[in-house]
Amino acid sequence: MIKTTIHFTKCALILLVGLTLMSGCSSSHHAPVIAKNETVIVAHGLARSAGAMWQLEEELQEQGYQVCLLDYDSLGETVDDVLADTSQQITNCLPETGKVHFVGHSLGGLVIKSYLNKHQETLPKGELGEVILAGTPNSGSEVADHLKDSLLMDWGGDISRSLSTKQIALWQKEAQIEKAVGVIAGTKPSRMTKDLFSGKNDGLVSVASASAVNVKDIIELPISHSAMRKDDETARQIIYFLSHGKFQHTTISEI
The missing domain is CATH 1.20.5 (Single alpha-helices involved in coiled-coils or other helix-helix interfaces)
Structure with missing residues (x-):
């Protein structure tokens, strides 16, 4: 016993x-995520590279998305050269099947709009999904206006000058699309540039400029322009929009 x-x-x-x-x-351990037959093409901003978007890339991959990062030079480049380079890269990113989404930060949003302006009708190798623009100066930047005669703008070249509120007309012609998009606008200003704006802004781009597009939904986040590309909440909102076609405006505290 x-x-x-x-x-x-x-x-x-x-x-x-x-x-x-x-x-x-x-x-x-998280439950394994089933890979989606969906690709997200991500375009970085001015003076950046593909490496600037690695946090967003990881977040998207964890949700099962295939991710293709554009990697292009911008400083000292002409608008035409940038558009030719990125257009070819986007074409190379397109999958044979499945839905294709686009996410652009800052200048990257203008690059994406310009591509869709010329190629949307011939896009589907896969189906066009959602388009999200984060901090994109759709009607230009007041900061670019202020710097128009500076050595910094000379160094930045043609594409930097094209981001002023006066020169943005070139982009407006190149980048008009019927597709309604998701817009993320930052509202954390910079002490260095706050006097250049008359309304809410992220330090480089005003909320009014970011929203000057055919908007499907818009969300304002208390974040600066540069931090937006690596912010957890921004990534969460992007992922939510890709799945739902809208942003999650209700916070946990409000449920």
């Missing part, structure tokens, strides 16, 4: 340890 009890106790202990270990494993 004593041996039987000891044997039972050992078995129970082994079982308990096993269940504890399994419980620990299940709580510390």
Whole structure:
């Protein structure tokens, strides 16, 4: 009887340890995400590279999206050269099948709009999904206006000058699209540029400029222009929009 009890106790202990270990494993790992037959093409902003968007890339991949990052030079380049380069890259990114989404930060949004302006009708190798523009100066930037005669703007070249509120007409001609888009606008100003704006802005682009497009939905986030590209909440809102066609305006505290 004593041996039987000891044997039972050992078995129970082994079982308990096993269940504890399994419980620990299940709580510390996310359930595997099933890969979507959906591609997200991501375009970075002025003076950046593909590496600037790596956090967003990881967040999208964790949700099962295929991601293709554009990587193009912008400083000192002409608008035509940038558009030719990015157009070819986007074409190379297109999958044979499946839905294709676009996400552009700042200048990247203008690049995407220009591509869709010329190629939307011939796009489907896959189906056009959602388009999201984050901090894109759709009607130009007051900061670019202020710097128009500076050495910095000379260094930035043609494409930098094209982002002023006066020169943006070139982009407006190149980048008009009927597709309604999601707009993320930052509202955290910079002490260095706040006097250049008359309304809400992210330090480089006003909310009014970011929203000067055919808007499907818009959300304002308390974040600066540069931080937007690596912000967790921005990434969360992008992912939500890709799935739902709208942003999640209700916060947890309001539910």
